[in-house]
Amino acid sequence: MTLFLSYLINGISLGSVYAIIALGYTMVYGIAKMLNFAHGDVIMIGAYVSFCAMQYMGLPAILSVVLAMAVCTVLGIVIEGLAYKPLRQAPSLAVLITAIGVSYFLQNLALLIWGSTPKSFSSVVSVGSITLLEGQLVISGETIVTILANILIMIALTQFTSRTKFGKAMRAVSEDKGAAELMGINVNATISMTFAIGSALAAIAGVLLCSAYPTLQPTTGSMPGIKAFTAAVFGGIGSIPGAMIGGVLLGVIEILGKAYVSTELGDALVFAVLILVLLVKPTGLLGKPMREKV
Amino acid sequence: MTEAKKKRAATKMVPAPSHGIIPERDLYERPVLEARNLGIDFGGLHAVEDFNLVIGKTEIAGLIGPNGAGKTTVFNLLTKVYQPTMGTILLNGRDTAGMNTAQANKLGIARTFQNIRLFGNMSVEDNVRIGLHNQVRYGMIPGIFRMPGYWRGEREMHERALDLLSIFDMQDLANHQAGSLPYGAQRRLEIVRALATNPSLLLLDEPAAGMNPHETEELMENITKIRDQFHIAILLIEHDMSLVMGICEGICVLNYGKIIAKGTAEEIQNNPVVIEAYLGKRKEN
Amino acid sequence: MKSKKFRANLITYAIVIAAFIACQVLISTGVMTRSLKGQLVPICAYVVMAIALNLTVGISGELSLGHAGFMSVGAFSGIVMSMWLSKGMGLDNKTVVLLAAIITGGVAAGIAGVLIGIPVLRLRGDYLAIVTLAFGEIIRNVINCLYISLDGSKLHVAFNNPNVAGKLLINGPAGATGVSKIATFGMGFALVLFTLFVVLNLIDSRSGRAIMAIRDNRIAAEAMGLNVTKYKMMAFVTSAVLAGMAGALYGLNFSTVAASKFKFDTSILVLVFVVLGGIGNIRGSIISATLLTILPELLRAFANYRMLIYAIVLILVMLATNNPTLRSMVQRIVPQKRGNKKEADEA
Numbered sequence: 071m072t073l074f075l076s077y078l079i080n081g082i083s084l085g086s087v088y089a090i091i092a093l094g095y096t097m098v099y100g101i102a103k104m105l106n107f108a109h110g111d112v113i114m115i116g117a118y119v120s121f122c123a124m125q126y127m128g129l130p131a132i133l134s135v136v137l138a139m140a141v142c143t144v145l146g147i148v149i150e151g152l153a154y155k156p157l158r159q160a161p162s163l164a165v166l167i168t169a170i171g172v173s174y175f176l177q178n179l180a181l182l183i184w185g186s187t188p189k190s191f192s193s194v195v196s197v198g199s200i201t202l203l204e205g206q207l208v209i210s211g212e213t214i215v216t217i218l219a220n221i222l223i224m225i226a227l228t229q230f231t232s233r234t235k236f237g238k239a240m241r242a243v244s245e246d247k248g249a250a251e252l253m254g255i256n257v258n259a260t261i262s263m264t265f266a267i268g269s270a271l272a273a274i275a276g277v278l279l280c281s282a283y284p285t286l287q288p289t290t291g292s293m294p295g296i297k298a299f300t301a302a303v304f305g306g307i308g309s310i311p312g313a314m315i316g317g318v319l320l321g322v323i324e325i326l327g328k329a330y331v332s333t334e335l336g337d338a339l340v341f342a343v344l345i346l347v348l349l350v351k352p353t354g355l356l357g358k359p360m361r362e363k364v
Numbered sequence: 365m366t367e368a369k370k371k372r373a374a375t376k377m378v379p380a381p382s383h384g385i386i387p388e389r390d391l392y393e394r395p396v397l398e399a400r401n402l403g404i405d406f407g408g409l410h411a412v413e414d415f416n417l418v419i420g421k422t423e424i425a426g427l428i429g430p431n432g433a434g435k436t437t438v439f440n441l442l443t444k445v446y447q448p449t450m451g452t453i454l455l456n457g458r459d460t461a462g463m464n465t466a467q468a469n470k471l472g473i474a475r476t477f478q479n480i481r482l483f484g485n486m487s488v489e490d491n492v493r494i495g496l497h498n499q500v501r502y503g504m505i506p507g508i509f510r511m512p513g514y515w516r517g518e519r520e521m522h523e524r525a526l527d528l529l530s531i532f533d534m535q536d537l538a539n540h541q542a543g544s545l546p547y548g549a550q551r552r553l554e555i556v557r558a559l560a561t562n563p564s565l566l567l568l569d570e571p572a573a574g575m576n577p578h579e580t581e582e583l584m585e586n587i588t589k590i591r592d593q594f595h596i597a598i599l600l601i602e603h604d605m606s607l608v609m610g611i612c613e614g615i616c617v618l619n620y621g622k623i624i625a626k627g628t629a630e631e632i633q634n635n636p637v638v639i640e641a642y643l644g645k646r647k648e649n
Numbered sequence: 650m651k652s653k654k655f656r657a658n659l660i661t662y663a664i665v666i667a668a669f670i671a672c673q674v675l676i677s678t679g680v681m682t683r684s685l686k687g688q689l690v691p692i693c694a695y696v697v698m699a700i701a702l703n704l705t706v707g708i709s710g711e712l713s714l715g716h717a718g719f720m721s722v723g724a725f726s727g728i729v730m731s732m733w734l735s736k737g738m739g740l741d742n743k744t745v746v747l748l749a750a751i752i753t754g755g756v757a758a759g760i761a762g763v764l765i766g767i768p769v770l771r772l773r774g775d776y777l778a779i780v781t782l783a784f785g786e787i788i789r790n791v792i793n794c795l796y797i798s799l800d801g802s803k804l805h806v807a808f809n810n811p812n813v814a815g816k817l818l819i820n821g822p823a824g825a826t827g828v829s830k831i832a833t834f835g836m837g838f839a840l841v842l843f844t845l846f847v848v849l850n851l852i853d854s855r856s857g858r859a860i861m862a863i864r865d866n867r868i869a870a871e872a873m874g875l876n877v878t879k880y881k882m883m884a885f886v887t888s889a890v891l892a893g894m895a896g897a898l899y900g901l902n903f904s905t906v907a908a909s910k911f912k913f914d915t916s917i918l919v920l921v922f923v924v925l926g927g928i929g930n931i932r933g934s935i936i937s938a939t940l941l942t943i944l945p946e947l948l949r950a951f952a953n954y955r956m957l958i959y960a961i962v963l964i965l966v967m968l969a970t971n972n973p974t975l976r977s978m979v980q981r982i983v984p985q986k987r988g989n990k991k992e993a994d995e996a
Binding site for chain 3: 178182335337
Binding site for chain 2: 847851855856858859861862868869873874875877883
C-alpha cells in the first residue's frame with residue numbers, strides 16, 4: 071500500500087511538471103491557434119540557464135530560477151516576434167514546421183554551447199523530504215515543491231485570466247481575434263504576453279524537472295514536451311483546467327504503468343490511454359465540441 | 365407570362381393521402397418526401413418544431429420565411445447533416461432514421477448550399493464528376509492500374525458531365541477552375557453537381573441569391589426545365605418572391621421554427637399570418 | 650487541364666529516370682564519392698516516404714505525425730522475411746529475397762495502417778495528428794520489446810522474453826543485428842517508380858478525386874454521397890503500405906537496425922520534406938527529399954554548425970514562402986518557382 075502511495079505521489083509530481091508545461095502549450099494554442107513545438111526546448115534552455123547560474127556564477131538556487139525565468143521569457147517573446155508573428159496568416163501546417171525549425175535550432179544551439187555530455191543538475195529545492203507512516207513513505211522535497219508549485223500556478227493563472235484586464239484580453243483574443251482588435255485590445259501585445267507567461271512557466275518546469283531527474287542534455291526537453299503536448303490535447307486543447315488535469319493524469323498513468331505493468335512499455339501505455347480517451351471523447355476531457363456551420 | 369409561370373399557373377393542387385397538398389398529376393405516385401412532426405432541439409432551443417410537409421413526386425415546392433426562421437435547418441435535417449431529435453422523414457417511402465448525409469444522398473436527396481460549397485481548386489468538370497461518383501463506378505485497383513474499367517468509367521463520366529453541364533450551357537467552361545467562375549456560374553454549377561447525383565428530390569438553398577432579374581427569370585425557366593426533363597421534385601428556399609410565386613406549386617411558410625402557413629402561391633400571398641410575419645402587425649389607428 | 654496534368658506527370662517520371670541514369674554514370678566512371686553512394690538507397694527510401702506522407706497530408710489533408718511507425722513496421726518485417734527466406738529456407742537469389750521483403754514490409758505496414766486507421770480517422774485535425782504521434786511511439790515501444798529468432802526454418806516470436814530458441818533476428822531494444830545488406834539502388838529506383846505510378850494514377854482517378862473532394866470540402870463531399878471514412882482509410886492505408894515498403898528497403902541497407910532509428914524525429918523529418926516540397930506536390934516531395942537528405946552531407950564542411958544551419962535555413966524558407974511581405978521581396982529577386990506558389994495558395 072505504501073508502495074502504491076509512493077508511486078502515486080511521484081506520479082502526481084511528474085504530472086505536475088507535465089501540467090506546467092502543458093499550460094504553456096494550451097495557452098498559446100488558445101490564443102494563436104498554433105502548436106508551439108519549440109516549447110519543450112525552452113524548458114531545456116531554462117534548465118541550462120539555471121544550471122549555469124548556480125555552477126558558474128555561484129548564484130543561490132532561488133536567483134538562478136528567477137534568472138532562468140527571465141531568460142526564457144525574453145526567449146519566448148523573441149521567438150514569437152521573429153518566427154511566428156510573420157506567419158499569422160499562414161496555414162497552420164506552415165507554422166508547425168517553422169516551430170519545428172525553432173525546436174531544432176534551440177537543441178543544436180544548446181549542443182554547441184554546452185556540449186552533448188549530460189550535466190548533473192543540482193536541485194534547486196532546499197526543502198527536506200518528509201517521512202510518513204513510520205519511515206515507510208518518503209516524499210522528497212522536490213516532489214513537495216513541484217506539487218505545490220503546480221497548485222499555486224493553477225490558482226494564480228485562473229485568477230489572472232478571470233480577474234485582470236490582461237487575462238480577459240487573453241480570453242477575448244482566444245475567442246475572436248478580429249472582434250478583440252475592434253474593441254481596442256492590443257492583440258500583438260496580448261499574444262506576446264501569452265508567450266511570455268508560457269515561457270516563464272516552461273523555465274519553472276525545466277528547473278523542477280531537472281531537480282527531480284538530475285540529468286540535463288540538449289534533448290532533455292524533447293520527450294517531456296511531447297508528453298505535455300499530449301496531455302494538453304488529452305485535457306482538451308485550449309482549456310487551462312484541462313491542461314492541469316491532463317498533465318497530472320498523464321504523470322500518474324506513466325509512473326503507475328512503469329511500476330505495475332512494464333518499465334519498457336510505460337510510454338506506450340501513456341499513449342494508449344490517450345488514444346482510448348480521445349476515442350470516447352474526441353475533443354479531449356474538457357474540450358468543447360466544435361459545431362461547424364453548414 | 366413566361367413558360368415557367370404558365371406551367372405553375374396550370375397546376376392543380378389536391379389534398380395528398382397524407383396530410384398536405386400535392387399536384388394532381390402526382391396523386392397516384394408515392395410522395396417523394398413525407399416529413400412528419402420533424403424537429404430538432406439544440407439543448408433547449410427548438411430550432412425547428414412540428415414540421416409536417418408532403419412533396420409530390422414532380423412538385424416544385426417552396427420553403428419561405430423571415431431570416432432565422434429555420435429554413436436551412438430544415439434542409440440540414442432532411443439531408444441528415446443534423447439528426448432530428450423528433451419526428452420522421454420518409455424519402456420515397458423509406459425512413460431515413462439513423463442515416464448519415466452520404467446515405468441519404470444515395471437514397472435520393474441532393475442539395476445546394478446557401479454559401480457556395482464547390483470544390484474550388486478542381487475544374488468545373490471534376491466537380492460534376494464528383495456528383496457522378498455513385499453513378500459511374502470503378503474501384504481503386506482498376507483506377508491505379510489503369511484497367512479497362514478505368515477507361516470506360518472516365519469516358520462515361522466525361523460524356524455525362526458535359527451532358528449535364530449543357531443544361532446551363534456551361535460545357536465550354538468544363539476545364540475552368542471552379543473557384544474562378546463568376547458568382548452566378550458557381551451557383552449554377554452547384555445545381556448541376558447536385559443533379560449529377562441522380563436525386564429524386566433536389567433541395568436548392570437560395571438559388572437566386574445575388575442574381576439580377578434577368579438571371580432570375582432564366583433560373584426559373586431552368587428549374588422548370590430540370591423538373592420536366594428529369595421528372596424529379598424540387599424544394600427551394602428563396603427570398604426572391606418573384607421566383608417563389610412564379611414557379612412554386614406548393615409553398616410552406618416558416619417562422620421561429622414552426623410552420624405558419626401552407627398552400628398554393630395565391631393562398632399564401634393573401635394569408636394575413638404570413639403578411640404579419642414578414643411585415644409586422646398592422647398598426648392600429 | 651487534362652493533357653497539362655499528363656505532361657506534368659511525364660516530366661516527373663522523366664526527372665526520376667534521368668537522375669537514376671545520371672547516378673549510374675557517375676558510379677561507373679568512379680566520380681561518385683563513397684559517402685554519396687552510401688546515401689543512394691536512403692534517398693530512395695526517403696523519397697518514397699515523402700510521397701507516401703504527401704498522400705496522407707497533401708492529398709487526403711490529414712496531418713500524420715507517426716509515419717515513421719509504418720516505416721519501422723515495414724523495416725522489421727522485411728528484415729525477418731529476408732532472413733527467413735535466405736537463411737531459413739535457403740533461397741539464394743538476392744533480388745527475389747529483397748522483393749519479397751519489400752512486399753512483406755508493405756503488407757505488414759498496411760495491416761498496421763488498417764488497425765490504426767479505424768480509431769484515428771474518426772478524429773479531426775490536431776487530435777488526429779496527436780493520435781498518429783501516439784501510435785508511432787507505441788509502435789516504437791512495442792518493437793523494442795520484440796524478440797524474434799530463427800530456428801532452422803521456423804520462426805519463434807516472443808514478447809519481453811529474450812529466451813527464444815535459435816538465432817536471434819530481432820533482439821529487443823538492440824533491434825536487428827547481423828542483417829545482410831541486400832538493398833540495391835536499382836531496387837530503390839524501381840520502388841520510387843512504383844510509388845509514383847500508384848500515387849499519380851490514384852490522384853487522377855475516381856477514388857483520388859473523391860479523396861481530394863473530401864479534403865477540400867468534407868460537408869459538400871458527404872452531400873454528394875461520398876463515404877468519407879472509406880476514402881480517408883484508402884489514402885491512409887495506401888500511404889502506410891508505401892511507407893512500409895520504403896522501410897523494408899531502408900532496413901535492409903544497414904547491418905544493424907534498432908527501433909530507435911524510427912523515432913518521432915524521423916516522422917518530423919519526412920514531414921519537413923513534404924512541406925518544403927509543397928503540400929500535395931508529388932514532384933516537389935521527390936526533389937526536397939533528395940536535396941534535404943544530401944544537404945547535411947554537403948554541409949559536412951561546417952561540422953558542428955551543420956544542424957544549426959539546417960534549422961535556420963528551414964525557418965527562413967518557411968518565412969520566405971509564407972509571409973506575404975517577405976514573399977513579394979523574394980519574388981522580386983528570385984524567378985518564381987512554380988511549385989511553391991501554387992501550394993502556398995492552395996494550402
